[in-house]
Each structure stands twice: as C-alpha cells, then as structure tokens.
Amino acid sequence: MIRKNRTNMICFILLFTAFLLNSSVIKAENKHVIINVEQDYVRSGAGLTYSVIAKVKKGQTFNVLEKKRNWFKIKLSPTSSGWIPSWFTIKENTDSKLANKKTTNYEVISLASGLRIRSGPGLSFDMIGSFEYGKTAIYLDKSGEWTQILYSGKTGWVSNSYIEKTNRTSTRMAKGIVTAPILSIRDKGTFTGKVLSSLPKNTEVMILQEKNNWYKISFKNKTGWVAGWFIKKTADTHFDTDLSKSDQTVKIIFDGTNIRSGTSTQNTIVKRVNLGDTFQILETDGDWYKIALDDRKSGYVAGWVVETSGVTDPIRRPGAAQYVKGKTIVIDPGHGGQDGGAVGNGGTLEKNLTLTTAKLVYDKLKSAGANVFITRSTDTYISLNSRVSTSHYRNAEAFISLHYDSAVDPNASGTSAYFYHSLKDAPLAFRLNKELAQQTRLNDRGVKFGNFHVLRENHSPAVLLELGFLSNRTEELTINSTSYQEHASQGIFNGIAYYFK
Structure with missing residues (x-):
C-alpha cells in the first residue's frame, strides 16, 4: 500500500509540473x-x-x-x-520536407518584377518577401486565385495572375528573338490553337517551356504558344540554375542505335541500344548528346536518332535545310469544305487533319528557305483540277498531297505513299515513305502505284501520302496528337529534303 501511494504521488507531481509548464x-x-x-x-x-x-x-x-x-x-x-x-x-522549418512530399514535379516562374509574396492567400495578408522576374519557386498548393510557393527557404502566397506553372521535367528557361515577319501566339502548342495575339519580327521573348518544337513564351506579362522554329535563341541564353540538368533525357527511336566514344560516326562503338531506351543527357556537343550509360560510363549518340525531354532547343538532323532552299514545293491538304473526307470513330474529319499537317510542313519548308505553296489554307472546297493547276502554275519541283486513310477492317493501320509515273514520281515516293516511317513509327505499308487524278495529271514529281487510319480507334487517337503531327510533318520535311539531295 505504501509503495502504491508513493507511485501515485510521483505521477501526480509529474502531471502537475507538466500542467504548470x-x-x-x-x-x-x-x-x-x-x-x-x-x-x-x-x-x-x-x-x-x-x-x-x-x-x-x-x-x-x-x-x-x-x-x-x-x-x-x-x-x-x-x-x-x-x-x-x-x-x-x-x-516552418519543415517547409522543405513538405515541399518534397507534396510537389516534386512542378515549379512556378515569376512573370512580374518584384512580385509580392504574402503570408496568406489574399491582399489582406502581410507581405513577407518578393518573387523576382524570371526566377522559379517550388509549387506547394493553390487557394482560389492564389498559389503557395517555397522560395528562398520560405513559404508564402502569390497571385496566380503573375506566375506560370511549369513541369520541371520539360522546362528550361531562355530568351529568344522572333524571326518571322509576324508570329501568332496561340492558346496551345498546335496550329489548331486559338490565336491570342501576334508578335512582330525581332521581338524578344522569354521561353518558358518546349513541347514538340513549340515554345510557351512570355511577353509583357502575357503567355502563349508559338512555333519554335520561328524563335532564335539569343546569345545571352540563361538557364535557370534551380532546374537540374538531370531532367534532360534522350529516348532511342531505333533498334540497334550505336553509342560511340566520340562525336563522329568514325569513333568506336561502345554500346548498342534499342528502341525505347532512355538515358540522361550529360552535355550537348555539336550535333551529338553525351549520355550517361547504365554501367556508370558515358557515350555519345547522334541527336537526330533520338527524342528529347527537357531540352529547349533539340538537335535536328544536320544539313537537311540546305537541300530545300530555293526549291518550289506545293503542299496539298486533301478534301475541304463540303468534302470532309474520311470520318474517324471519334468524329475526326480528314479534311481538318490534313490541313493541320499541311500547315506544319509548310512552316518547316518556309523556314528552311523553300518557295512553298499550299493549295488551301482554310476549310474550303478545291477541285482536283485546281490542285493540279496550282502545281503547273507554280512550276512545282515537288507536289505532295496529304490524306488520312479509312478501311472496313477496323484493325487496318499504318502509312503509305502512292505514285503514278515510275520515273517521275517513284523516287520522291520512296524517299518520303522511308523518312515518314522512321519518324512516325506506324506500320509501314510501303510504296504503291495509285491512279489518282492529282498524280496522273500532274507534270511535276507528285506523291499522295496516307498518314494513318481514322477507322482504327487507337490510331485515330495517335494521329490526332500533337506529338504525331510533329513527327509526321518532320518526316515529310526530311523526305523532301533528301529527295532533292
């Protein structure tokens, strides 16, 4: 009993002391x-x-x-x-742990000079710091029109109106100059995006993000997407130091790709890798990427045989542009107006898709110095005779008609190229088919004879391309994607360039 009372007394004293504290x-x-x-x-x-x-x-x-x-x-x-x-x-000293737990994929960029950081989501809260123009901070949370950030070791809130949220694995910030006479700013990175405004030549912009050769840019506190091939990176390009270079990767797009010991095809092969393999970029050297290999070694891969992630200015296949400079080329987006062409399971109209692809090809050729013409630039009906007449009037050195396929078999898939005259058309068809298959990686249905009016009646080298099947549910989704449109247009560009080579 005495021991029990003593124990109770000790517990009481401890509890009373804690209460006082x-x-x-x-x-x-x-x-x-x-x-x-x-x-x-x-x-x-x-x-x-x-x-x-x-x-x-x-x-x-x-x-x-x-x-x-x-x-x-x-x-x-x-x-x-x-x-x-x-x-x-x-x-607050656990902010960094909270940030790492909640957000490892997103950052925000300040689009205003001296943007006020407040202690809470509203103008009534105290100002606790400033978020400088062009700097990045870790995104934590959002409340209405305000975003919580981690910046310079402290958390706070900034107005959504003056920041841009970006994916850390695909963003590098830089400055660039507009090279086109007038460059449209769109609400998304595709020619189907709504035009928000335009910029004149030599305008300097901040590049916030790169995706499929489109740049998300900032200009006077406004943002939007522009065609990346009309932006020239300036010499004072600045990459934000908060973004790790380890976010830059390459993805191999061909089986049996050679990794070499140096930046030349004459250097020894140190490894062979396959389609889909991904590697971290250590540095860029000319037209080659130095990459980290799995065995803690490094090697070099040609920039034109890989896809990149996190790279604002990816390497292009060298020399292609020189072959189209000064060449007269007509691009013919099939169908239009009341002639909708094939209709996909999801409602995709062929006439819309061919116009999207044609504009991408047009811009690539134009920026490379070609005299390029398009048979229709809007949703209008153009007769087959008029399409051929455009080719004759322009004295085209190449005529490419763009189409998307359809079949009763819902599993039919792939791309194909058609020619009519074996001597005049076939060389162009084979080159286009090869480059298109390499870029899109759809089923290669090959080069075929086609008795089509735009080929048969054309005096110029002419090819009709079928760029995928709208009747195939999976392929319809693929060919509608921005990524596919970019690869398809690049394949057509490459095919034309190396045909002239």
Whole structure:
C-alpha cells in the first residue's frame, strides 16, 4: 500500500509540473506555422469552447504571436488575430520536407518584377518577401486565385495572375528573338490553337517551356504558344540554375542505335541500344548528346536518332535545310469544305487533319528557305483540277498531297505513299515513305502505284501520302496528337529534303 501511494504521488507531481509548464504563455513573435489539416477553425481564445471567428485551409502560413498551452495565437490580418490548436500545424522549418512530399514535379516562374509574396492567400495578408522576374519557386498548393510557393527557404502566397506553372521535367528557361515577319501566339502548342495575339519580327521573348518544337513564351506579362522554329535563341541564353540538368533525357527511336566514344560516326562503338531506351543527357556537343550509360560510363549518340525531354532547343538532323532552299514545293491538304473526307470513330474529319499537317510542313519548308505553296489554307472546297493547276502554275519541283486513310477492317493501320509515273514520281515516293516511317513509327505499308487524278495529271514529281487510319480507334487517337503531327510533318520535311539531295 505504501509503495502504491508513493507511485501515485510521483505521477501526480509529474502531471502537475507538466500542467504548470503548459499553462505559461510563451511569446512566439516572428515564428511561422503551416496548417497541416484540410480545414481548421480559428477561435477567439485558446480552447475549443471559444467562438469560431475564421476558417483556415491546409498549406496556409501564419505569423505566430503567442503560444498558450497547446494553442497558437496567429495573425490573420493587420488588424485581427485568433487561436488554433498547435497539433493541427507544422513548423516552418519543415517547409522543405513538405515541399518534397507534396510537389516534386512542378515549379512556378515569376512573370512580374518584384512580385509580392504574402503570408496568406489574399491582399489582406502581410507581405513577407518578393518573387523576382524570371526566377522559379517550388509549387506547394493553390487557394482560389492564389498559389503557395517555397522560395528562398520560405513559404508564402502569390497571385496566380503573375506566375506560370511549369513541369520541371520539360522546362528550361531562355530568351529568344522572333524571326518571322509576324508570329501568332496561340492558346496551345498546335496550329489548331486559338490565336491570342501576334508578335512582330525581332521581338524578344522569354521561353518558358518546349513541347514538340513549340515554345510557351512570355511577353509583357502575357503567355502563349508559338512555333519554335520561328524563335532564335539569343546569345545571352540563361538557364535557370534551380532546374537540374538531370531532367534532360534522350529516348532511342531505333533498334540497334550505336553509342560511340566520340562525336563522329568514325569513333568506336561502345554500346548498342534499342528502341525505347532512355538515358540522361550529360552535355550537348555539336550535333551529338553525351549520355550517361547504365554501367556508370558515358557515350555519345547522334541527336537526330533520338527524342528529347527537357531540352529547349533539340538537335535536328544536320544539313537537311540546305537541300530545300530555293526549291518550289506545293503542299496539298486533301478534301475541304463540303468534302470532309474520311470520318474517324471519334468524329475526326480528314479534311481538318490534313490541313493541320499541311500547315506544319509548310512552316518547316518556309523556314528552311523553300518557295512553298499550299493549295488551301482554310476549310474550303478545291477541285482536283485546281490542285493540279496550282502545281503547273507554280512550276512545282515537288507536289505532295496529304490524306488520312479509312478501311472496313477496323484493325487496318499504318502509312503509305502512292505514285503514278515510275520515273517521275517513284523516287520522291520512296524517299518520303522511308523518312515518314522512321519518324512516325506506324506500320509501314510501303510504296504503291495509285491512279489518282492529282498524280496522273500532274507534270511535276507528285506523291499522295496516307498518314494513318481514322477507322482504327487507337490510331485515330495517335494521329490526332500533337506529338504525331510533329513527327509526321518532320518526316515529310526530311523526305523532301533528301529527295532533292
């Protein structure tokens, strides 16, 4: 009995001591806490019996004015404060852990000079710092028109109107100059995107993101997408130091690709890799990428046999542009107007898709110095005779008619090239088919004879391309993608270039 009473007395003393310690009021000015639950109530006093005066959300950061027992008194605005339970918060020095846990894929870029960072999501909250133009911060959370960021070791909130959220694995920031006389800014990286505005030649822009040869750019606090081949990177290109170069990778697009010891096909082969293999880029050397191999060694791969991720200015196949410079080429997007062409299972109209591809090819040829013409640039009906007449009037050195296929067999797939005259047309058809198959990696249906009006009546070398099957559900999705359109147009460009070579 004596031992039991003594034990009870010791427990009572410990509990009473803890109560005294927790009952003291601790000044905690200039400390910060982050709300760690989806929603919490702010009360008028340090206890659950006090009235609710406000609500706070997960991720919000507040200045701590006092600590009383297990409650924090926080500053809600310059003129108001309230109490929240300490067990629903985390200290600010755990910000980096929170950021790593919540967001490893996203950053935001400041589009304004000296953008104010506030302690909470609203203009009533205190300014705790500034987010400089062109700098990046880690994205943490979003509340209405405000975004929470981790910047220079501190968390805070900035207005959504002056930032751009970007994927860290595909972004490199740089500056560039517009090279086209007038360059359209669109709401997405494709010619189907809505035109938002335009930029005149020699305008300097900030490049925020690169995707399939389109650049997301910033100009005077506005953003949008432009065709990347009309932007020339300036000499003072700046890559943000917060973005690791390890985000840059290459993906092999051919089986049996050679990895060499140096930047030439004369260098020894150190390894052979296959379609789909992915490697980290260590550096760029001319037209070659130095990559990290699995065995902790490195090697070089030609830039024109890989796809890249995280690279703003990817390497192109060298020398192709020189062969089309000054050449007269007519691109013929099939169908149009009341002639919709084939219709996909998902409702895709052939006439729309051929026009999208044609414009991409047109821009690539134009930027390479070709005299390029297009038989229709809008959704209008053009007769077959008129298409051929355009070729004759322009004295075309190559005529390419673009189409998408359809078949009763829902599994039919792939690309094909058609010619009519074996001597006049076939060399162009074979070259286009080869480059197209390499770029798109769809089923290669080969080169075939085709008794089509635009081929048969054409005096110029002429080819009709079928670029995939709309009647195949899977292939319809593929050929509608921006990635496929870019690869298909690049394959057509390469085919024309190496035909003239």
